Amino acid sequence: MEIERKEAGSVTGIYQELEHWNVNTGAKTIHAKRMPGFFRTIKNYTQALYLLFFLVPYLRWNGKQAILFDITNSQFHFFNLTVLPQDIWMLSLLLLLLAMVLFAVTSVASRVWCGYFCFQTAWTDWFTWIEDKIEGNPQARRKLDVAPWNVGKIWKKSIKHFIWMLISLLTGISFSTWFVDAYDYWNKLVHFQLPLVGWVTLATLFFGTYILAALLREQVCMWMCPYARIQGVMTDSQTILPAYDFRRGEPRGKLHRKAGEEGRAAQGDCIDCYQCVQVCPTGVDIRDGQQLGCITCGLCLDACDSIMDKVGKPHGLIRYTSLDELEGKPAKKMYRHPRTLVYIGIILIAFGGIVYGLTHLGSIALKVIPERQPLYVNLSDGSIQNKYDFKVLNKTDHDFHVTVTAEGGVKDQVIIGAEKPLLTHHGRSTSFTIFVRAPGENIKREVTPIVFRIQSVDDPLIAAEYKTKFNGPKR
Amino acid sequence: MSEKHEVSSVPTTGHVWDDDLADLTNQPPKWWMLGLTASALFCVVYFLYYPSFPLSTVGGYFKGIGGWTAIKEMEADVGEVEAVRGKFEARLKGMTPAAILADSELTEYVTRSGKVLFGDNCAACHGQNGIGTHDRQGLFAPILNDDDWLYGGKIEDIHASIEGGRQGMMMAHKDILSAAEIDALANAVAKGQPNSTPLFAAKGCTACHGEDGKGIQAMGSANLTDKIWRFEVRNDKLNDAENMKKLVEGIKRTITYGVNSGNPQGRVAVMPSFKEAGKLSDAEIKKLAVYVYKFGGGQSDAPAAAKAPAAGAAK
Ligand code: SF4
Ligand code: SF4
Numbered sequence: 076m077e078i079e080r081k082e083a084g085s086v087t088g089i090y091q092e093l094e095h096w097n098v099n100t101g102a103k104t105i106h107a108k109r110m111p112g113f114f115r116t117i118k119n120y121t122q123a124l125y126l127l128f129f130l131v132p133y134l135r136w137n138g139k140q141a142i143l144f145d146i147t148n149s150q151f152h153f154f155n156l157t158v159l160p161q162d163i164w165m166l167s168l169l170l171l172l173l174a175m176v177l178f179a180v181t182s183v184a185s186r187v188w189c190g191y192f193c194f195q196t197a198w199t200d201w202f203t204w205i206e207d208k209i210e211g212n213p214q215a216r217r218k219l220d221v222a223p224w225n226v227g228k229i230w231k232k233s234i235k236h237f238i239w240m241l242i243s244l245l246t247g248i249s250f251s252t253w254f255v256d257a258y259d260y261w262n263k264l265v266h267f268q269l270p271l272v273g274w275v276t277l278a279t280l281f282f283g284t285y286i287l288a289a290l291l292r293e294q295v296c297m298w299m300c301p302y303a304r305i306q307g308v309m310t311d312s313q314t315i316l317p318a319y320d321f322r323r324g325e326p327r328g329k330l331h332r333k334a335g336e337e338g339r340a341a342q343g344d345c346i347d348c349y350q351c352v353q354v355c356p357t358g359v360d361i362r363d364g365q366q367l368g369c370i371t372c373g374l375c376l377d378a379c380d381s382i383m384d385k386v387g388k389p390h391g392l393i394r395y396t397s398l399d400e401l402e403g404k405p406a407k408k409m410y411r412h413p414r415t416l417v418y419i420g421i422i423l424i425a426f427g428g429i430v431y432g433l434t435h436l437g438s439i440a441l442k443v444i445p446e447r448q449p450l451y452v453n454l455s456d457g458s459i460q461n462k463y464d465f466k467v468l469n470k471t472d473h474d475f476h477v478t479v480t481a482e483g484g485v486k487d488q489v490i491i492g493a494e495k496p497l498l499t500h501h502g503r504s505t506s507f508t509i510f511v512r513a514p515g516e517n518i519k520r521e522v523t524p525i526v527f528r529i530q531s532v533d534d535p536l537i538a539a540e541y542k543t544k545f546n547g548p549k550r
Numbered sequence: 551m552s553e554k555h556e557v558s559s560v561p562t563t564g565h566v567w568d569d570d571l572a573d574l575t576n577q578p579p580k581w582w583m584l585g586l587t588a589s590a591l592f593c594v595v596y597f598l599y600y601p602s603f604p605l606s607t608v609g610g611y612f613k614g615i616g617g618w619t620a621i622k623e624m625e626a627d628v629g630e631v632e633a634v635r636g637k638f639e640a641r642l643k644g645m646t647p648a649a650i651l652a653d654s655e656l657t658e659y660v661t662r663s664g665k666v667l668f669g670d671n672c673a674a675c676h677g678q679n680g681i682g683t684h685d686r687q688g689l690f691a692p693i694l695n696d697d698d699w700l701y702g703g704k705i706e707d708i709h710a711s712i713e714g715g716r717q718g719m720m721m722a723h724k725d726i727l728s729a730a731e732i733d734a735l736a737n738a739v740a741k742g743q744p745n746s747t748p749l750f751a752a753k754g755c756t757a758c759h760g761e762d763g764k765g766i767q768a769m770g771s772a773n774l775t776d777k778i779w780r781f782e783v784r785n786d787k788l789n790d791a792e793n794m795k796k797l798v799e800g801i802k803r804t805i806t807y808g809v810n811s812g813n814p815q816g817r818v819a820v821m822p823s824f825k826e827a828g829k830l831s832d833a834e835i836k837k838l839a840v841y842v843y844k845f846g847g848g849q850s851d852a853p854a855a856a857k858a859p860a861a862g863a864a865k
Contacts, residue, residue, distance in 0.1 A: 101580030291581050298579045449681040452846065453784065455698040455776035462846055510846055549786045
């Protein structure tokens with residue numbers, strides 16, 4: 076209200092508003108205080124999920140790495156399942172699904188991803204925890220930053236950076252082991268025998284982690300992350316997010332022991348202790364309202380609640396709530412939030428597609444490419460011959476033989492090149508050249524549809540068909 | 551020049567427009583400055599690593615500490631390809647074309663890699679993929695993906711044809727036969743029944759084409775009883791009657807002026823010896839033989855038996 080009145084008719088009013096927005100461009104390192112609390116605990120657990128990132132590659136299954144994005148052989152292994160590039164369309168559905176989950180969650184509960192799950196948040200959190208253990212609490216750290224260089228400072232700083240680099244290195248290694256056999260990777264690594272692309276990946280991840288998590292920290296969220304920039308359009312006044320209850324908190328003021336009952340009554344519940352700002356990993360003052368820097372980690376809720384305990388006021392001066400609720404508007408029903416419903420619809424479709432894909436993977440795929448030059452060949456007995464390039468993808472884990480048959484086509488046609496069953500190699504595509512020869516007088520049309528069928532000799536259920544054409548002369 | 555902006559208290563460049571619109575000199579974000587520095591460093595490293603600037607005094611240029619040249623890069627790439635091909639090529643060398651054909655892996659290698667070899671040496675006359683080339687004179691060189699072979703379609707025959715070359719010969723009959731006789735013969739041949747006219751035996755055609763008109767492989771004389779003609783090919787744009795007329799005209803021309811007969815209007819049919827020409831190595835000739843065989847017309851050494859039912863069914 077205050078500001079609105081002031082700015083009427085004056086452009087410079089905007090600057091005045093800007094004035095107390097301290098733009099965080101990273102000139103000053105933010106040293107946030109660590110405090111125990113409910114959200115802190117949740118965050119610890121959710122971030123612990125990243126242990127999977129480090130450990131899962133060492134899981135074995137049937138003598139092979141259980142989960143492996145095998146780039147060299149273009150295969151994806153997931154326990155018993157092997158997905159070949161032909162089925163990679165499911166990956167796009169998976170990405171769509173993940174994106175929609177992110178959108179849906181954001182529209183309901185804002186940046187849950189940022190606050191609890193993002194690797195940037197997680198790594199930064201661990202890195203600052205290490206910093207806290209080595210250099211002490213935020214005050215001590217600020218003091219150390221400006222202190223002159225001496226043995227103690229050099230020692231502390233180098234230990235810290237060393238551990239940071241170690242984690243960064245481990246991050247790079249762990250990332251790589253999702254794409255190549257983990258044990259083999261370590262073996263090559265300690266013998267300095269990684270291929271060039273391996274070294275480049277490792278170096279990129281190492282420097283990436285070190286620079287982003289150790290040096291830039293919240294700067295990544297403020298200036299580099301695209302999600303931080305677009306999340307504003309995904310939330311609305313019904314989205315719940317950490318917010319300061321200005322009706323209850325204002326007018327804020329220092330707690331005066333001497334102030335009488337009336338004095339306290341005139342004051343809001345916020346005692347202006349700055350604890351919420353102190354604990355914020357991105358240096359935000361949540362009392363200024365929703366803003367870009369807030370990753371909705373809930374740490375200021377913990378801080379504020381602990382203060383409210385001390386001054387004997389109820390929790391929730393800063394709490395997860397929607398802007399509507401803060402302003403006393405009635406909460407809308409879920410079905411009046413079509414955006415979320417659309418997201419959920421897309422999620423279900425994508426999920427259905429993936430389930431369909433995984434249950435219909437099949438064991439064999441056939442592709443037949445008819446020769447185009449020439450479309451057909453006249454033979455000396457007057458018959459017409461077509462040439463086909465067969466590509467058979469055997470998705471099982473063993474080689475087997477297939478027979479080739481055809482349906483449709485021309486009367487009395489003969490398949491040449493598959494007199495004996497043909498061997499298909501597992502895990503890759505095998506090609507054969509197959510000819511079909513048909514008596515000229517039986518060919519009634521220029522193009523006759525023909526369906527090829529291949530079938531494993533051991534298991535008739537392993538079969539595939541492909542519809543193509545038989546070309547003849549113009550009639 | 552720098553001064554504080556009166557309201558925001560951020561330093562400005564000193565430029566002010568419209569009374570209070572000013573250029574603030576906020577520090578760019580840290581990540582941006584880091585990026586800028588890193589890019590600058592990258593440029594320096596790049597500049598030093600690669601050949602980057604001329605040194606006019608010595609007439610040369612700074613070669614870069616990495617020693618990179620485009621030729622070296624190309625050679626490395628070629629080396630990579632050669633390494634893949636090398637092991638196949640080494641095996642090919644000591645093998646006969648038939649042995650190559652019996653080895654499915656080598657055959658696969660040849661059919662995949664032979665395209666360039668064929669395109670460079672054969673396609674000019676035989677057409678891409680051996681479909682033949684058609685010009686004013688009819689079909690210039692034989693189609694290679696059908697099953698009709700003047701000199702034999704077994705792998706050794708094809709190999710011999712490429713290695714030694716082939717040159718058929720048919721004399722011009724314009725001074726020997728009357729126009730009516732040529733016409734009768736051409737029509738009989740076009741129907742695939744040369745013996746339907748007594749002229750075929752009487753005028754001595756059988757001497758080269760055989761008594762049954764099926765040709766003699768050793769001479770390379772054409773089989774006149776099948777559905778493939780050496781110098782004519784069906785034109786899909788014409789209907790059957792027009793095609794027949796074209797075919798008869800073509801055959802008449804062959805009979806009248808001959809093949810390689812020296813007559814300027816005669817047919818020219820010369821396959822050079824690729825061994826003599828010296829352009830291709832032995833291994834390359836073997837590869838070409840297998841490649842051509844694999845067009846689909848190649849005949850196996852144990853023929854007939856397997857293919858007889860197919861041929862029978864077609865009749
Ligand atoms: S803003 Fe971006 S980088 Fe920061 S926590 Fe959110 S998603 Fe992660
Ligand atoms: S304002 Fe609160 S919720 Fe937002 S980032 Fe800071 S501590 Fe986390």
